[in-house]
Amino acid sequence: MFLSLREFKHAKLRYTLIASIMILISLLVLFVSGLAKGLSSANASSIQYMNTDYLVLQKDADKRISHSVITEDQMNKIGQYVDKKDSTPLSVQMTSILKVGTSNKIDTTIFGINADSFIAPKVVEGKMINNNTTNEVVVDNALKNNGLKIGDLIKDQISGKEFKIVGFTENQSFSHAPVIHMNYKEWSSIIQSNQNNKTYNAIAIKANADNAQKIEKNVSGVQAISKTDALKGIPGYQEEQGSLIMMIAFLFVIGAFVLAVFFYVITIQKINQFGVLKAIGSKTSYLAKNIISQVITLTLGSLVISVALTYGISKILPSSMPFILNTQLVLGCSGLFLLVAVLGSLLSLYRVAKIDAIEAIGRAF
Structure with missing residues (x-):
């Protein structure tokens, strides 16, 4: 570390x-x-934060909730393999709404749920609906950006039915649209379903893997999938995340190459000095520690500044921009970046190990 600090002081600009x-x-x-x-x-936050272990979908739905149709009979059979309190239906409908008295349409997703079930969202403002509520809904707080507030009336464009907002939830979106939760009493009035032939899009269950397999084996035409698989079934989710993850991976690769080149060039410039140090008894391990300490010090210092800058930028981003930076993400990226920086210095370490003291000193003269 002594040599590292001396070099930092001597070559500040570099x-x-x-x-x-x-x-x-x-x-x-x-x-x-x-x-x-x-x-x-x-x-997909509505699925990510849903309090469930598995979603039971129609087998031929390609793991897409919106394509799945589960009958009342299938739901009853599923209930034979889990406790009644650990299974609940879920219905999904993409639609658009507008605030009564305005003409501005807003894309949303309606979730029909049992308001007393374990998948009911947490209300952060206002009150929660119940299964007997009429013409009342709770909505994701992203709709506040559209000027909606508690007590406002919204109109569903498909059915023409009006609802009153009585509460706001958070982290409830589906396919880039804020989610509106309502009970099945209101859901039935929107889709005008035959009450004698109820269908659902999915059955949420809290169960272990064995029970999930039993359901798939014994209930015809269904499959039990994890929340992770359900996320992959949301249109565009995999493609969107795949593109961004590829970008991040390339950035790490580029970072490794850039750092490797910089430190290798610096090492080449200091071959004579390293040769002298080896000639007077410095071990290769000592010189390697010097390079590693330089890399770690520079990387940690850079990460502290970049994290501070990122948090600062996030504060001035518009609320409509989907950007989340939590501690787990910061620590994960920072740790990986530090690892990449150390790996990028291995080429320099190899070059130092191969330095011949006599040859290096001779070259100096």
Whole structure:
């Protein structure tokens, strides 16, 4: 560490430039990662945060909730393999609404649920509906950006029915649309279903893997999938996340190459000094520790600055931009970036190990 600090002091401009590049790369990695997590949440937070273990869908629905149709008979059979309190139906309908008295249409997703079940969302403002509520709904707080508030009336464009907003939830979106939760009494009035032939899109269950397999084996025409698989079935989710993850991976690869080149060039410039140090008894391990300490110090310093900048930028982003930066994401990206930086220095370590003291000293003269 002694040599590292001496070098930082002696070549301030050189290491400042390297640190600046590291800050920019790590800032870009953190920003794109935050954007990826934000888009993931905007696309599927209602499923991500749903308090369930598995979703039972129609077998031929390609794991897409919106394509699935589960009959009342199938739901009753599913209930034979889990406790009644651990299974509940879920219905999904994409629609558009408008605030009564305005003409501005808003894309939303309606979830029909049992309001007393374990998948009922947590209300952060106002009150929760119940199964006897009439013309009342709770909506995701993203709709506040559209000027909606508690007590406002909204109109469903498909059925023409009006509802009163009585509460707001959070982290409830589906396919990039805020979710409106209502009970099955109101759901039936929207889709005008035959009460003698009820159908649902999915059955949410709280069960272990064995029970899920029993349901698939013994209930005809259904499959039990995890929430992770259900997320992949949301249109565009995999493609969107795949593109962003590929971008992040390339940024890490680019960062590794850039850092490897910088430190290798610096090592080449210092071959004579390393040769002298070896000639007077310095071990290769000592010189390697010097390089590693330089890399770690620069990387940690750069990460501290880039994390601070990313949090600062997130504060001025518009609320409509899907961007999430939490502690787990920051620590994960920072740890991976530190690992990439150390791996990028291995080429320099190899070069130092191969230095011949006599040859290096001779070259100096």
